[in-house]
Amino acid sequence: MAAEQGRPRVLYWTEVFLPYVGGTEVVGAQLIEGLKQRGYDLVIATSHGHLDLPDEGLHDGIPVYRFPFRTAAASRDVGVFADVRRRVAELKRSFAPDLVHVHAVGPSLLFHLRSIAAHPAPWLFTPHTPLTDRLPGQDTILGEAFRSTDWTVCVSEAQRESIRPLSPEASARSSVIYWGLEEPTLSPAPLPFEEPRLLCLGRLVPDKGLDVALAAFPNLVERFPRLRLTVIGEGPSRPELERQAASLGVREAVDFLGRVPEVHSHLNAATLILMPSRWEETFGLVALEAALMGRPVVATRLGALPEVVLHERTGLLVPSEDSAALAEAASSLLNHPEKAIEMGRAARQRALERFTLDRCVDDYDALYRRLLARRMSG
Structure with a gap:
């Protein structure tokens, strides 16, 4: 896979992606477009979910690679798990990302963690889901993620507060970046009260x-x-x-x-x-x-x-x-x-x-560049 010379390479890792329509998918797609405009070279790694989607595709010119993460994680066949891990490792080696941004706490997170050695790079973690019912102990995938990530991004102060008692070390390496959306082209209409x-x-x-x-x-x-x-x-x-x-x-x-x-x-x-x-x-x-x-x-x-x-x-x-x-x-x-x-x-x-998209992209751009600068100086 040929990366564009001189552009920071980011592997955007998400549990599911468009055509799934949820908050994370919709805002994530807008964030990716904003980062592309800021000069990043991006590749998306995701799963098929429950849809019959191709293993490879494009989203607005950005390569999308889909893997059967859930099926492989649930399989009792070690060979199936190993094959998906091998394919993920090949993607990381061929794209050689400067940074990995993981938006997942599901099965795909496991495959990211098990393929880090294929191409070591700083990575940041945006969990998205509530963590109050998850205990990231030493022997859990979530605990391993919090220990190994270079930075955790929470999408609200409430989420960040939920991390503090569960993983103090992750809380110390965290910040809040609120989601943002583009302003709709449709202008707001008056609120209807005659027929509410x-x-x-x-x-x-x-x-x-x-x-x-x-x-x-x-x-x-x-x-x-x-x-x-x-x-x-x-x-x-x-x-x-x-x-x-x-x-x-x-x-x-x-x-x-x-x-x-x-x-x-x-x-x-x-x-x-x-x-x-x-x-x-x-x-x-x-x-x-x-x-x-x-x-x-x-x-x-x-x-x-x-x-x-x-x-x-x-x-x-x-x-x-x-x-x-x-x-x-x-x-x-x-x-x-x-x-x-x-x-x-x-x-x-x-x-x-x-809560604008520009502000969200600006904040992630600044964080990406800080982590990349730390990598260069280290």
């Missing part, structure tokens, strides 16, 4: 707490008869959520849209965004997407959500698992349009100042 609409956006799994939003909805419909709820996303919980809506007598007022090609027009049609997560969100990308469209958010006070949603300034925060509190918070904004409008404006202004 709530929006829940994300994977339909228990962690996202959509059942709590549905439990709150009958109370809200009673107060606001023209209110509708839109649910965007797919996942294993969808049939159960549809049954719940029917059992609560609100199925006709709830639109389950599944996956959609773009979300900005749906955000623009919403009055409020609900994030009733029971999961310790490490960032809360939906809240940022809502802010960029000038939408206030009602979210649970968990994980990093209070860093993205400022209570009483850009939205409202409520306890998790509390449908009554969620309904009351949403009702207070629907009853006071001027308050909701001001929160939406403040959210957008803050997003454009603090």
Whole structure:
């Protein structure tokens, strides 16, 4: 593999990548494009996931190499594991990265660690997932990663705080770089109050707490008869959520849209965004997407959500698992349009100042160059 002369080479290592559509994949693709524009020569190493994808491809001219990480890690056949490790090692030797950036805590992390010797290079670790339920002891892959990485990047202060008791040595070599997004080309529309609409956006799994939003909805419909709820996303919980809506007598007022090609027009049609997560969100990308469209958010006070949603300034925060509190918070904004409008404006202004893609790329660019300079001087 011929690397471009004079350009720093970065191996971008991620559990899954586009065409998977999740927060890490969407922002990661934007980050990669920004780094490419800054002069980096990039290669993406990822997995097939559960899709039938080619082993090699291109993303915007950047080589993408996919490996069966999960299958190989779960296989009892030592030969299968060894073959994937060999292929990964060959990629590292041929590309010869100056830096490896790992965005994974799944099976792909194991193969990165087991192939470091093929081409030793500084590497930084962005875990993305909550770590409070993971114990990085001496005999775990996560513990090994924290000990061997040159730097850990957390996507929020909440995530960084969760690392401190689990791995003090990693915490001492860490920093926070918030995710950032490009400003949408679609301009924010006025918040609709004559026919108000709530929006829940994300994977339909228990962690996202959509059942709590549905439990709150009958109370809200009673107060606001023209209110509708839109649910965007797919996942294993969808049939159960549809049954719940029917059992609560609100199925006709709830639109389950599944996956959609773009979300900005749906955000623009919403009055409020609900994030009733029971999961310790490490960032809360939906809240940022809502802010960029000038939408206030009602979210649970968990994980990093209070860093993205400022209570009483850009939205409202409520306890998790509390449908009554969620309904009351949403009702207070629907009853006071001027308050909701001001929160939406403040959210957008803050997003454009603090959570931009340029700022995110700048921060990673500075960190990359610091690690590369340390390598050159060492």
